Amino acid sequence: MSKSESVFEPLAVAVLTVSDTRTAETDTSGDLLVARVQEAGHSLAARQIVKDDIYQLRKVVSDWIADEDIQVILTTGGTGFSGRDSTPEALSVLFDKTIEGFGELFRQVSVEDIGTSTVQSRCLAGLANRTVIFCLPGSNNACATGWDRIIREQLDARHRPCNFVGQVRR
Template sequence: MAHLSSAEFQALRIAVLTVSDTRTLATDTSGQTLIEGLEAAGHALVERALVIDDIWQIRARVCAWIADPLVQVILITGGTGFTVRDNTPQAVAPLLDKLVDGFGELFRQVSLDEIGTSSLQSRALAGISNGALVCCLPGSPNACRTAWTKILREQLDSRTGPCNFVAHLKRLADQPQVARCGARS
C-alpha cells in the first residue's frame, strides 16, 4: 500500500451544514463546535448553512457543495437518529460515489466510552462524492467534538500516516480561482 501522507500540512476548505427543525445559526452549538475544531486545526470554513430536516433540502444544499470545485469536505451535523424527522442518512447516501464503511463503525466505537450502548442509536456515515468527503454526524455538540477529536482531525491532516483522506480530495490548485460572494474565505 502506498503511503498517502505528506510532510507538509495542507489546509482544507470545509463546509458545515446543520440539519435541525429547531435551531438557528445563533443557537447552533453543534455546528459551532465543528467550526471551532476545523479552524483550530488550520482549515478554512468555506460556508455554513442550516436546513430543516427535509430530505430534499438536505440534498439540495449538499449537492451544491459537492458540485462546488472549492469545497473539499462537507461536515453535516444532525438528523442521524431514529425519529421520524431524522432523514440525513437517507438524504445523503444516494449522493455518495464511495462509502467510507468504517466511519460509522469507528464513530460508534469511540462513542461507546462516552455514552455506552446508546452509541447504537447513531447512524453516522461518511463517503466521497466528486472528490469531496461528506460526513454525517449526530446533532449534539459532544458527538461533534468526539468525531472531530477522535477521527476527523487526524484524517483531515495531510501529515497523518500511513494514510489520510487528503490525497483523495479535490485539488484546489487544479481549479480555476474565481471571485465569490458570501461566506467564502
C-alpha cells in the same frame, strides 16, 4: 519531498446543521465544528442550517459537492431514529463511495461516553466528486468525539499511514 516529510495542507470545509429548531444563535454543534475546523488550520468555505427534509438536504449538499472550492462537508444532526431524522437517507445516495469504517469507528469510540446508546447512531461518511462528507449526530459531545477522535487526523496530510487529503480535489 518524501511522504514522510508531508506538510499540513489546509482544506476548504463546509458545515451544515440539520435541524428543525436551531438558529444561527442556537447552533452550538455547528459552532463547535467551525471552531475545530479553524483551530486545525482549515478554512470555512460555507455554513448553513437546513430543516430536516430529504430534498433540502440533497440540494445543499449537491451544490457543495459540485463546488470546486469545497473539499470537505461536515454535517451535524438528523442521524438518529426520530421520525424527522433523515440525513442518512438524504445523503447516502449522493456518495460515489461509502466510508463504512467511519460509522463503525465512531460507534466504537463513542461507547465509552454513551454506552450501548451508540447503537442508535446512524452517522456515516462517503466520497462524492472528490469531496469527503462526514455526517455526525447533532449533539456537541458527538461532534467533539467525531472531530477529535477521527476526522481531524483524517483531514491532515501528515497523518500516517493514510488520510483523505489525497482523495479530495485540489
